[in-house]
Amino acid sequence: MRVLLLTGKGGVGKTTMALATALAAAERGHRCAVISTDAAHSLGDALGHPVGPRPVEIAPRVTAQEVSALAELDRSWSEIHAWLQAALFDSDSLAAEELLVFPGLEELVALRAVHEVEAAGQHDVCVVDCAPTGSTLRMLRLPDVLRHLMENLWQWERRTARVLRPVAERLGAGRFVAPESVFDAFERLYAEVESVRQILLDEDRTSARLVVNPARVVIDETRRSFAYLCLYGVATDAVLVNRLLPESAAQGYFARWADRERAELADIEKSFPVPKLFAPLRPSEVRGVEALAELGREVYGARDPAELFVRRRPVRLAKRNGATLLEIDMPSAHADEVDVWIRGHDLYVSVRDFERRFALPGSVGGLPIADTRWRDGVLEVQFAQRAEGERSP
Amino acid sequence: MRLVLYTGKGGVGKTTTAAAAAVVAAERGLRTLVASADVAHSLGDVLDVRLGPEPRRLAPGLHALEIDPRVESARHWGRIQRFLERTFRHQGIEAAVAEELAMLPGAEELTTLLAVEDFAARGDFDLLVLDCAPTDAALRLVTLPEVASSMVRLALQLAGAFSGLAVPLAKRIVSAPLPDSAVFAEAEALLYRNLAALRARLSSRQTSVRLVVTPERMVIDEARRAHTELALFEVACDAVIANRVLPDRALREPFFADWGRVQAERLAELETLFSPLPVLCAPLQDDEVIGLERLGAHGRALFADAAPDAVLSRAEPVRFARARGAYWVRVPLPGVDPKRLDVAVVDGELVISMPTRRRKLTLPRRFAPLALRDARVDGGTLHVRFERDAEAI
Numbered sequence: 001m002r003v004l005l006l007t008g009k010g011g012v013g014k015t016t017m018a019l020a021t022a023l024a025a026a027e028r029g030h031r032c033a034v035i036s037t038d039a040a041h042s043l044g045d046a047l048g049h050p051v052g053p054r055p056v057e058i059a060p061r062v063t064a065q066e067v068s069a070l071a072e073l074d075r076s077w078s079e080i081h082a083w084l085q086a087a088l089f090d091s092d093s094l095a096a097e098e099l100l101v102f103p104g105l106e107e108l109v110a111l112r113a114v115h116e117v118e119a120a121g122q123h124d125v126c127v128v129d130c131a132p133t134g135s136t137l138r139m140l141r142l143p144d145v146l147r148h149l150m151e152n153l154w155q156w157e158r159r160t161a162r163v164l165r166p167v168a169e170r171l172g173a174g175r176f177v178a179p180e181s182v183f184d185a186f187e188r189l190y191a192e193v194e195s196v197r198q199i200l201l202d203e204d205r206t207s208a209r210l211v212v213n214p215a216r217v218v219i220d221e222t223r224r225s226f227a228y229l230c231l232y233g234v235a236t237d238a239v240l241v242n243r244l245l246p247e248s249a250a251q252g253y254f255a256r257w258a259d260r261e262r263a264e265l266a267d268i269e270k271s272f273p274v275p276k277l278f279a280p281l282r283p284s285e286v287r288g289v290e291a292l293a294e295l296g297r298e299v300y301g302a303r304d305p306a307e308l309f310v311r312r313r314p315v316r317l318a319k320r321n322g323a324t325l326l327e328i329d330m331p332s333a334h335a336d337e338v339d340v341w342i343r344g345h346d347l348y349v350s351v352r353d354f355e356r357r358f359a360l361p362g363s364v365g366g367l368p369i370a371d372t373r374w375r376d377g378v379l380e381v382q383f384a385q386r387a388e389g390e391r392s393p
Numbered sequence: 394m395r396l397v398l399y400t401g402k403g404g405v406g407k408t409t410t411a412a413a414a415a416v417v418a419a420e421r422g423l424r425t426l427v428a429s430a431d432v433a434h435s436l437g438d439v440l441d442v443r444l445g446p447e448p449r450r451l452a453p454g455l456h457a458l459e460i461d462p463r464v465e466s467a468r469h470w471g472r473i474q475r476f477l478e479r480t481f482r483h484q485g486i487e488a489a490v491a492e493e494l495a496m497l498p499g500a501e502e503l504t505t506l507l508a509v510e511d512f513a514a515r516g517d518f519d520l521l522v523l524d525c526a527p528t529d530a531a532l533r534l535v536t537l538p539e540v541a542s543s544m545v546r547l548a549l550q551l552a553g554a555f556s557g558l559a560v561p562l563a564k565r566i567v568s569a570p571l572p573d574s575a576v577f578a579e580a581e582a583l584l585y586r587n588l589a590a591l592r593a594r595l596s597s598r599q600t601s602v603r604l605v606v607t608p609e610r611m612v613i614d615e616a617r618r619a620h621t622e623l624a625l626f627e628v629a630c631d632a633v634i635a636n637r638v639l640p641d642r643a644l645r646e647p648f649f650a651d652w653g654r655v656q657a658e659r660l661a662e663l664e665t666l667f668s669p670l671p672v673l674c675a676p677l678q679d680d681e682v683i684g685l686e687r688l689g690a691h692g693r694a695l696f697a698d699a700a701p702d703a704v705l706s707r708a709e710p711v712r713f714a715r716a717r718g719a720y721w722v723r724v725p726l727p728g729v730d731p732k733r734l735d736v737a738v739v740d741g742e743l744v745i746s747m748p749t750r751r752r753k754l755t756l757p758r759r760f761a762p763l764a765l766r767d768a769r770v771d772g773g774t775l776h777v778r779f780e781r782d783a784e785a786i
Contacts, residue, residue, distance in 0.1 A: 009433070010403005010527045015611070039529035040402065040618065045611040050740075070758065104499065106529075132403040132527045133433035138501075216681055217408070220438045249648035253640075256680045284651040285610065353432055353461050 001118050002125045002306050003199055005234065008211035009221045010132035013242040015042040016286050016295065017211050017279070018129035019064075023289065024296030025305040026061040030124040033117045034064045037110030037139065038131035041066040048288045059289050063123075065113065072109045079185040083178050107139040108189065111196040118199060125306045133225045137354060140232040143197035144356070150190050158183050200234060203313045207237035210272070214244060214264040223271050227333035227351045230314035235329070237309040239272045240299065241265070246280040271332045273377065275309045317361070324364045324383045331377030340372050340381055347381065394513045395702045396594065398523045399634075400531035401605035402615040406636040408435045409682050410605050410675065411524035412457075413692030414701040416685055419455035423519040423702055426456045426512060430505045430534065431526035434459040441684045452685060456518075465504035502537040506591045513594065520702045528619045535602070535628050538591040601631035601704060604667070608635060608659035617666055621755045624711045632705040633667045634695065635660060637677040668752050669708040673699070709774075713757055720763055720779040724754065731770035736777060738765050743777065 006018040015036065022032040033055065036043045043064050044051040053071040055063040073081045110128075117126045130136040161178060200206050208229050212222045226236055244265075250258030268276060279299045286295055296305070303309075314329040328349065330338065339350045345365040347358040370384040399411040408429070415427035426448055429436035436459055437444040440451065446464040448456035512521055525531035594600060602623055604616045616633070623630055638660070644653040663672045675695040682691045692701065699705065709725035722743060726734075735746040741761060743754040763779035770776070 009435075010405075011607075011612075012404055039532075040527065040615050042611050042615065045614050068758075131529065134431055134526050135530055137432070213404075216683060217435050217438045218404075221433055221435055225433070246648065249646060252646050253643040253679055254646060260681060283648060285655060287610070353434070353459075353463070355463070 001121075001123060001199075001205065002308070003114065003206040004125065004127045004305075005130055005136070005200075005206065005208040006127060006211060006240075007130040007133065007136045007208060007225065007229075009218050009225075012211045012213050012218060013279075014038075014132075014211050015046045015129050016292065017209070017240050017242060017299070018127050019043070019046055019292045020279075020296035020299060021209070021305045022062050022064075022125070022127045022296075023059060023293040024300045025125050025127075026059060027293070027297070028304050028306070029061070030306050031061045031122065032063070032125045032127060033123040034058075034062065034127045034129060035110075035113050035117065036064075036066045036129040037106075037113065038129065038135070039069065039106050040131075043129060046287060046292065059293070067109050067113045069106045069109045072112070073105070076112075077185055077189070079179075079181045080189075083182045104142060107135075107142045108193065110139055111142065111193050112189070114199065115192045115196045118195075133221060133228075137225075137228050137232070140200065140229075140234065141354075141356075143193050143200075144232075146190060146193055147197075148357075203235055203311060204308070206234065207308055207310070208234050209238045209240055210236055211240045211242055212268065213242055214261040214268065216260075216264060219264055219267055219271065223332040224337070224352060226272060227330045227337075228354050230329045231349060231351055231354065231356050233313075233315050235310065235312045235314050236272070236274055237311075238275045238277055239268065240277050240279065241268060242279045243281045244278055249281065273331050277303075315358075320382075323370065323385055326358065326381040326383075328379045328381075329377065330379050333379075335374055338379060340369065340379075342369055349379070349381075394516070394518055394599065395520045396509065396513070396523065396600040397520070397702065398525050398531070398535070398600070398602045399605055400525040400528055400602060400619065401634075402612045403527040405605045405607045405612055406675075407527075407605050408439045408524045409688070409691065410603075410634055410636060410695070411522050412436060412439050413675075413682070413688045413695060415455060415457070415520075415522045416452070416689045417692035417696055418520050418522070418701040419452060420689060421700060422454065424454050424517065425520045425522065426458070426518045427522040427524065428457070428509070428512075429459040429524045431524065431530070432462065432501060433526070436524055439683060439688070460505050460508050462501040462504045465508050466500060499533075499537060502534045505534060506537065507587060510587065510591060510594065522701075528615055532619060532622050532626075535595055535623065536626050538588045538595065596627045596629075598629070598704065601629055603632045603634055603705075604630060605634045605636055606663070607637045608656040608663075610659065613659060613662065613666065617755045620667065621711075621757055625713050625757055627710075627712070629710055630667075630670055630706075633663060633670050633672045635663060635672055635674045638674045640676045643677060665751055666753055668750070670706050673705075711754060718780070719766070720760060722754070722756070722760075722775075722777040722779070724752075724775040724777070725773060726770070726775050727773045729770060729773070729775070734768075734770065734775070736765070736768040736775070745775065 004018075004021060006014050006021065008014055015038075018034055018036075022034045026032050034043065036051075041051070043066055047058060047064070051058070051064045051066050053066060053068040055065040058064045114126060114128065117123055130139070161183070162180075165179075210222050210225060210229075212218050222239075229236055245254060245258050245261055250261075277299050279295060282291075282295075286292060312329060316327045318325045318327055326347065330351070333351055337352050339348075339355075341348050345360055347360055347369075348355055349358065350356075364383045367383045367386065369381055371380075371382040373380050373382075397414070399407045399414070401407050408431075412427055415425045419425040427436065429444070434444070436457060440457055442449065442451065442457070444457055444459045446458060446461040448458045450456050509521060509523065512518060525534060604620060606612050606616045620630055639649060639652060639656055643649060644656075660672075660674075673695055675691060678687070678691060680687070682688060711725070712721075712723040714721040714723065724743075724745065726745070726747075729747060733748050737744050737746075738756070741756055743756055745752045745754070760779055763781060765777065766780045767778040768775060
């Protein structure tokens with residue numbers, strides 16, 4: 001199954017483009033699922049009729065679904081839900097129920113929805129209408145954070161809970177220690193998140209499409225997003241430029257905007273080394289299946305939306321002259337936004353406020369960085385070579 | 394210190410509006426700080442300066458910064474972090490815990506709020522303008538103190554139950570350093586008391602949220618849901634800002650004729666949908682609003698004679714409550730004639746029809762399965778009672 005992550009700065013038209021992409025792909029015979037993972041859902045607004053947490057058919061071969069954390073908690077994680085409810089709330093407050101959406105749950109639910117579509121095997125393409133940049137990156141980062149917790153703390157917590165549970169019960173605090181079934185439920189959940197991680201990092205199946213508008217602030221943020229996505233191992237295979245002023249509108253009051261747009265388009269051309277697809281501003285709101293399908297045909301033209309336009313693995317280990325290099329594609333990043341350092345056996349790379357920890361393989365673990373350099377938009381981190389006779393740990 | 398948060402759907406111009414408000418406030422002599430709380434920061438792009446995690450002076454009375462959760466967490470989590478590191482190391486884990494903690498879901502929101510609290514305590518500023526993330530992340534921010542304090546209460550109750558007997562016992566069995574009372578005292582001070590302070594600040598009269606919208610349906614729908622959810626958590630909104638309103642000169646361009654019609658409809662709706670909040674309008678400028686000078690002009694057009702730090706609406710907010718198995722919506726309607734009032738639920742909205750006007754209120758998700766049972770006016774407030782469908786007659 002092909003996974004397309006539609007993301008970008010808020011308000012650029014991600015939802016519109018996600019639906020247009022799926023409808024255009026369906027016209028070519030692909031069975032498409034559109035999943036909105038933005039807790040502030042817009043699929044229903046764009047289609048002009050409500051879409052719920054279960055998939056509904058919106059056109060031949062296209063289903064749509066707005067993932068809901070609360071509904072999912074009720075449906076699939078009743079063990080966790082019941083424990084949280086008993087442990088946290090004895091109040092009558094209405095907000096109490098909303099509060100059950102613990103931090104991170106929304107990202108988990110979004111990832112799990114992709115897993116479910118894959119497991120059901122009913123679709124060829126899964127188009128994910130992502131939340132704006134910040135939340136999307138949180139979603140991509142979650143499997144890493146979870147993995148770290150699971151590998152390091154889980155068994156300790158589980159063991160501790162096992163020891164404490166009888167004591168807690170005697171003290172009348174039993175409801176605070178999660179029962180075994182909750183631990184089991186978390187482990188199942190974790191296994192599912194891991195499987196989604198495998199899908200998202202598979203460069204043959206998954207790619208991101210960044211939606212932009214030809215405006216300075218939008219391009220600045222998208223440039224950084226492109227780099228963040230690379231950092232998390234997701235390749236972008238197209239930039240969709242939305243809301244271009246058409247010739248007939250680029251005059252009078254909008255003359256200056258039109259001038260600016262030409263400059264911004266040149267910048268887009270140079271910042272993103274992937275195919276660019278264009279959609280003009282419409283004379284009225286794009287709403288409903290008909291209008292969205294037409295937009296999709298116009299954007300993709302002769303291309304198949306399900307195709308992988310660029311196939312690349314953005315993070316790679318390479319060997320050159322006996323030295324090991326970690327290469328990260330970051331064609332759109334500025335060198336002064338990127339930082340690289342080592343702590344323990346891990347390598348950290350940050351772009352502005354986002355960082356990723358790379359667990360290094362044993363062959364280079366513990367080695368210092370010999371050199372960091374940029375080569376044609378690729379960040380190359382070269383590790384020192386192990387001294388003669390020294391064995392890798 | 395007055396705290397004003399700007400949020401709304403992505404791309405509506407939150408950052409521009411927040412920055413413009415700050416520039417105008419500083420011009421009026423207020424010591425003003427504008428801070429970006431969106432991890433995908435745009436504030437620096439809009440102000441056209443490079444910002445970091447410390448306030449940078451941009452003009453007399455005007456400072457700006459972009460909050461970095463990693464920096465803030467290092468500042469606030471000190472001892473707990475060290476305890477955890479000790480614990481983990483004992484378990485053979487040499488991980489860099491500080492960074493991992495900063496990445497845990499919810500940590501970003503918490504550290505952002507703690508940073509806000511710091512500035513309030515320092516007393517260097519009269520006004521803090523917070524440029525928030527798009528709606529759903531912003532809601533997470535304002536609801537976090539409540540969510541987190543439930544979680545912390547759980548941990549503290551647990552700790553209470555184990556102090557004395559259980560800890561020494563458990564210590565022998567799990568052979569790991571268990572948190573001693575000093576650590577718990579710190580956890581309590583750091584989290585519980587701070588969280589209480591944060592909650593008090595968010596629901597105080599000194600704090601307001603302003604919903605930024607553009608005259609488009611999807612944008613307004615999202616702002617309405619946010620308005621309802623903020624009411625659920627008792628955070629006050631004091632204005633709606635309609636941004637990018639096409640001025641007459643722009644509407645004379647033939648291409649935009651239809652947009653003009655749509656815009657007039659949407660602007661008229663805003664009144665009905667957000668009543669009694671005032672709606673402030675800002676025009677679409679003829680060029681991108683970047684840099685102090687253009688931001689100042691934009692802010693003056695938006696606020697006209699109003700002060701950016703004023704509380705723009707003192708109307709009592711709508712309240713949602715749950716008591717004795719029933720759910721309530723309480724809508725203040727001063728001076729309304731109960732006999733000439735009609736209340737109904739249509740598509741998840743509470744529609745209140747009065748002789749001269751109509752109000753539509755988005756109901757919280759939890760109200761979806763409920764049936765309207767009763768409505769009465771008491772002391773200038775409309776009380777609407779809902780019950781579970783099965784219990785309805």
